[in-house]
Amino acid sequence: MDINERIARRVRDLRSERGYSLDTLAERSGVSRSSISLIERAQTSPTANVLDKLATALDVTLASLFDEKAVAGASPSPLSRYADQPVWTDPDSGYVRRNLSPSQPSPLQFVEVRFPAGERVAYDTGARDNEIWQQIWVIAGTIEITLGATTWRLDTGDCLSMRLDQPIGFHNPASTTARYLVGLVTLPFVPARRSS
Known part of the structure; x- marks a missing residue:
């Protein structure tokens, strides 16, 4: 999976888990609604500063935005190759x-x-x-x-x-x-x- 697609999926999932609308996340992060929408569709490569603002608003580490959700039914691996x-x-x-x-x-x-x-x-x-x-x-x-x-x-x-x-x-x-x-x-x- 492309890294921007991974970030897109992760931001969407975290926003959904918290029940935030695009407008809510934009207000909490200071990142425009349109920018978040582009990020969530993997149509832009966000900067480190933008990712940090989103991570702070979602109350996760920046590193968490690169995590991949485990496939349904599969256990997360304790090994990272x-x-x-x-x-x-x-x-x-x-x-x-x-x-x-x-x-x-x-x-x-x-x-x-x-x-x-x-x-x-x-x-x-x-x-x-x-x-x-x-x-x-x-x-x-x-x-x-x-x-x-x-x-x-x-x-x-x-x-x-x-x-x-x-x-x-x-x-x-x-x-x-x-x-x-x-x-x-x-x-x-x-x-x-x-x-x-």
Whole structure:
């Protein structure tokens, strides 16, 4: 299945599961109704920023938008073969992400990213119902990550942990492609207890 068809099916399924109309998802995400419609029909390749807005509005990780729903009657596999892992390229920056995790449901997801020299990507990530944590481990190269007002420079071997609840920017200041691993954990929403 083409990666844009996979994204289209996943966005449609998630929107339907939540009972959102196109207008509701557009309002929650800040992505236009017409753009969402094109994405759901696999008639456009959305940018990383647009996918992140949709993921935030649907209260899932961006990596979840590349998952494939299990075939009816089949159990999700605990194994993810390299040849079957979905690969997507951001049309704006050219960064390439490979979802490494199996289709078996898990609160933990892994993604490998190849980030071209000199490129930037910014996510307008905001508060979510679920708590999502991310760790980034640089396998090769250098990346700069800005979380809110704080910027970190990560070189080969460095690892950064952060909660996905504010805007994040990625920049490769080097003249070579950076490669890094992203680990994501989703913690379920727990309402605050009322004091009696």
